[in-house]
Amino acid sequence: MKYFDTLFLSVRNLWRRKLRTTLTIVGVMIGTCAIVVMISLGLAMNKNFLEQVSQMGNIMQIQVYNWNEGGMTPDGKKIEPLTDAKIAEFAKMKGVEGATPIMDLGLKMVVGKYVGWVSILGINPDMFEMLDIPVSTGRGLTGEDTNHAVVGEYAKYNLYNPKSSRWEPAPEDLNLMEEKVTVSWDMSYGEKPYPGQPTPKKKVKPVTIEVVGMVSQSGGQYDYSIVMPLETVKKFKKEQDKFNQGNGGGGGVIIGRAGSSSSGEKEGYYQAIVKVKDIDSVTEVMEQIKAMGYEAYSPIQILEQMKEQSAGLRQILGGIGITAFVIAAIGIANTMYMSIYERTREIGIIKVIGARLGDIRRIFLMEAGWIGIFGGVMGVGLSLLASMALNRFNINLGGQIMWMPQGEGLQSSYIPVWLMLAGAGFSFLASLLAGVLPARRAMRLSVMKALRQE
Amino acid sequence: MSAIIVLDDVYRIFRMGQERICAVNGISLSIEEGEICCLQGPSGSGKSTLLHLMAGLDKPTKGSITIGKTRIDKLNENQLALFRQKYIGFIFQSYYLIPTLTALENVALPLTFCGVPRSKRNKMAKELLEAVGLKDRMKHKPHEMSGGQQQRVSIARAFVNNPKVIFADEPTGNLDTVTTHEMMRLMTSLAYERKQTIVLVTHNPEIADYSTRIVRVRDGRIEKIENGRENGYETGA
Numbered sequence: 001m002k003y004f005d006t007l008f009l010s011v012r013n014l015w016r017r018k019l020r021t022t023l024t025i026v027g028v029m030i031g032t033c034a035i036v037v038m039i040s041l042g043l044a045m046n047k048n049f050l051e052q053v054s055q056m057g058n059i060m061q062i063q064v065y066n067w068n069e070g071g072m073t074p075d076g077k078k079i080e081p082l083t084d085a086k087i088a089e090f091a092k093m094k095g096v097e098g099a100t101p102i103m104d105l106g107l108k109m110v111v112g113k114y115v116g117w118v119s120i121l122g123i124n125p126d127m128f129e130m131l132d133i134p135v136s137t138g139r140g141l142t143g144e145d146t147n148h149a150v151v152g153e154y155a156k157y158n159l160y161n162p163k164s165s166r167w168e169p170a171p172e173d174l175n176l177m178e179e180k181v182t183v184s185w186d187m188s189y190g191e192k193p194y195p196g197q198p199t200p201k202k203k204v205k206p207v208t209i210e211v212v213g214m215v216s217q218s219g220g221q222y223d224y225s226i227v228m229p230l231e232t233v234k235k236f237k238k239e240q241d242k243f244n245q246g247n248g249g250g251g252g253v254i255i256g257r258a259g260s261s262s263s264g265e266k267e268g269y270y271q272a273i274v275k276v277k278d279i280d281s282v283t284e285v286m287e288q289i290k291a292m293g294y295e296a297y298s299p300i301q302i303l304e305q306m307k308e309q310s311a312g313l314r315q316i317l318g319g320i321g322i323t324a325f326v327i328a329a330i331g332i333a334n335t336m337y338m339s340i341y342e343r344t345r346e347i348g349i350i351k352v353i354g355a356r357l358g359d360i361r362r363i364f365l366m367e368a369g370w371i372g373i374f375g376g377v378m379g380v381g382l383s384l385l386a387s388m389a390l391n392r393f394n395i396n397l398g399g400q401i402m403w404m405p406q407g408e409g410l411q412s413s414y415i416p417v418w419l420m421l422a423g424a425g426f427s428f429l430a431s432l433l434a435g436v437l438p439a440r441r442a443m444r445l446s447v448m449k450a451l452r453q454e
Numbered sequence: 455m456s457a458i459i460v461l462d463d464v465y466r467i468f469r470m471g472q473e474r475i476c477a478v479n480g481i482s483l484s485i486e487e488g489e490i491c492c493l494q495g496p497s498g499s500g501k502s503t504l505l506h507l508m509a510g511l512d513k514p515t516k517g518s519i520t521i522g523k524t525r526i527d528k529l530n531e532n533q534l535a536l537f538r539q540k541y542i543g544f545i546f547q548s549y550y551l552i553p554t555l556t557a558l559e560n561v562a563l564p565l566t567f568c569g570v571p572r573s574k575r576n577k578m579a580k581e582l583l584e585a586v587g588l589k590d591r592m593k594h595k596p597h598e599m600s601g602g603q604q605q606r607v608s609i610a611r612a613f614v615n616n617p618k619v620i621f622a623d624e625p626t627g628n629l630d631t632v633t634t635h636e637m638m639r640l641m642t643s644l645a646y647e648r649k650q651t652i653v654l655v656t657h658n659p660e661i662a663d664y665s666t667r668i669v670r671v672r673d674g675r676i677e678k679i680e681n682g683r684e685n686g687y688e689t690g691a
C-alpha cells in the first residue's frame with residue numbers, strides 16, 4: 001500500500017467521526033497546553049533570574065583575584081602570582097573566550113580648573129570588546145591605542161575646583177570628550193598644600209590622555225573609572241612609584257586600591273577577568289580557576305542558588321502538566337479503541353480484499369498520529385495565547401528576586417521555539433504510543449471473527 | 455485443463471466448550487481451471503466454512519488446500535494477504551462494501567492495497583464498474599444504491615485485480631429472480647472472458663444451471679458431485 005493512500009485513508013476515517021475526533025483533539029490540545037504552559041512558567045522563572053542577575057554584572061565574566069580565604073591552593077600549595085603567563089593559561093581553557101589582567105591605579109584627573117581622584121583600569125585593549133563595556137558615545141579601545149581612554153560617565157562627579165573657597169564641583173554638562181583631560185601621579189596636584197605639609201621636591205607635568213569614548217550604565221565599576229590600555233597604565237604606575245620614592249613615600253596621599261595593584265610580570269596582578277563563551281561553561285571554568293587557588297567570582301553563583309531554590313516549584317508545575325497530558329493520552333487510546341470496535345467488520349473486509357497487517361497497523365497509528373499532530377499544534381497555539389494572557393495580566397508565580405527592583409522585562413510565562421517544537425513533538429509521540437495497543441488489536445483480529453461481528 | 459484448487463482430506467472442527475462441531479468433515483475435492491463450481495446443501499452443512507477455507511480466510515484443522523501451486527494452509531497471515539491480493543476475489547451475500555467510500559473507491563480499494571497508483575487504479579475500477587453497468591453510479595456511496603447495485607459493486611471489486619479464482623457466498627441471496635439471473639450472467643461472462651474460475655455457494659436451484667459442476671454437501675461431507683453444462687457462460691447466455 002502506498003504511503004499517501006494510507007495517509008488519505010486515515011484522514012478520511014477521522015473525518016467521518018468528526019465529533020469524536022474533535023473531542024479527542026481538544027483533549028490532546030488541552031493536555032499539550034497544560035504541559036507547555038507549566039514548563040513555560042518554570043522557564044520564565046529562570047529567565048527572570050538570569051535577567052536580574054545579569055544586572056549585577058556580566059554573567060559570562062569571571063572575576064579572578066590573586067588570593068583566597070585559606071591563603072593556599074586546595075591541595076595545600078602556595079598560590080602562584082597572577083602573572084601574564086597565568087592569565088594566558090586561563091585564556092586557553094576550554095570554553096574560555098579570553099582573559100585580561102585588570103590593573104587598578106588611582107591617579108589625579110585634571111580637567112581645566114577642576115581636579116579629582118580617579119581610578120584608572122588598565123586592560124588588554126584587544127579584549128575591550130569582549131568585556132561588553134557599554135560604550136554610549138565614541139568608540140571603545142583597540143589594540144593600537146596608547147594614551148587613549150574610555151571614560152565612565154560618573155567619573156566627572158569627582159571633579160571639583162580646588163582653588164575655590166567653597167565646594168565647587170564640575171558642572172553637570174561637562175563633556176570630557178571635548179575637554180583636554182590630563183592625569184597626574186602627584187596626588188596633591190593642584191591642591192592647596194596643608195599647613196606643614198612638605199612641598200614635593202619636583203613638580204610633575206600632567207600627562208594628556210585622549211578620551212575616545214564614554215561608558216554609561218555598565219552597572220559596575222566602569223561607570224566611575226577610566227579604562228586605558230594596560231601598557232600605558234603600567235607606565236603610569238612606574239612613574240608614580242618613582243615619584244613617591246622621590247618624595248620619601250609620603251608625598252602623595254594614596255587613596256583607593258592603588259597600592260594593591262601591581263604592575264609586574266613577576267609579582268603578578270591583583271585581579272583578572274576571564275570571559276567565557278557560553279553560560280554553561282561558567283561554573284566549570286570557575287571550578288578550574290578555584291582549584292589553582294584563586295578567588296573566582298561570577299553572578300552565576302547567585303543564579304544557580306536561585307534555580308536550586310525554585311527547582312521544587314518547577315517540578316510541581318511539570319507534574320501538573322504531565323498529569324493533564326496522561327489524561328489526554330488515555331483519551332486518545334480510548335478513541336482509537338472505540339473506533340476499532342466500531343470498525344471491526346470493516347477491518348475484516350479490508351483484510352479479505354488484501355490489506356496486509358502492516359497496512360492496518362499503519363492506518364490506525366496514522367489516525368492516532370494525526371490526532372497528536374493537530375492536538376499538539378493547536379495546543380501550542382493555545383499555550384501561546386495563554387502565555388500572552390499571563391504576561392499581559394502579569395500573573396507572576398516567582399522569579400522575582402526579593403531584593404531586586406521590579407524589572408521591566410519580567411515575564412510570567414516564556415515559550416521559546418524549542419518548547420513549541422517539543423510540545424508538538426511530545427504530543428505526537430504520546431499519541432502514537434496511545435495508538436499502539438489499539439492498532440495491535442486491529443491487526444491481530446482474525447478475518448472470520450471480524451466479519452462476523454455486527 | 456488442469457486442477458486449480460485441490461482439497462485433500464480437509465477438516466474444520468470448531469470447539470464450543472466440550473462440544474466439537476465438525477463443520478467440514480473430511481472433504482477431498484479438485485476444481486479445474488475455468489470451472490463454475492456450485493456448492494449446494496442444507497443450511498448448516500458447512501458450505502460457507504468450506505468456501506472460507508478455500509479462500510484462505512480460515513485455516514483447516516487438518517488436511518491440505520492447494521491453489522495453483524501454493525499450499526495456502528501453510529501460509530502466514532501476511533503471505534495470505536499477498537496471495538489474496540493476487541489470486542482471489544470474494545463476493546459476500548451482504549456485499550460488505552465500506553460504507554464511507556464511493557462505488558469507485560470501493561472497487562479501487564483492493565488495488566490500493568496492492569500499491570497500484572491512483573490514476574491507474576481509478577481507470578481499472580471505472581472499466582469494471584462500466585462492465586457491471588454502473589457507469590452513472592461511480593460517485594455514489596453504498597447507502598445511496600439498491601441491493602442489486604451494491605452487489606454489482608462488490609462483484610466489480612472482486613474482479614478488479616483480475617484474480618484466478620472468485621469465491622461467492624450466496625451472492626444472490628438477497629436479490630429477486632430477475633436480478634439474480636442478471637448477476638449470474640454478469641459473473642459468468644466476466645469469468646469466461648478472463649478464463650477465471652468461480653466457486654459459489656447457493657440455495658437457489660436455478661443458479662445451478664449456470665455451473666459446470668454441482669457439489670452437494672451434507673454434514674460437512676461431499677454427498678454427491680453432478681456434472682452441469684459444458685460451459686457456464688454459454689448456458690447462462
Ligand SMILES: Nc1ncnc2c1ncn2[C@@H]1O[C@H](COP(=O)(O)OP(=O)(O)OP(=O)(O)O)[C@@H](O)[C@H]1O
Nearest residue numbers: 468470475476477496497498499500501502503504
Ligand atoms: N465460528 C464458528 N464457531 C462454531 N461453530 C461454527 C462456526 N462457524 C460455523 N460453525 C458451525 O459449523 C457448521 C457449518 O456452518 P456453515 O456456516 O459452514 O454452514 P452453511 O452450510 O454455510 O449454512 P447456511 O446455508 O445456513 O449458510 C454449523 O453447524 C455452524 O454452527
Ligand SMILES: [Mg+2]
Nearest residue numbers: 501502503623
Ligand atoms: Mg453459509
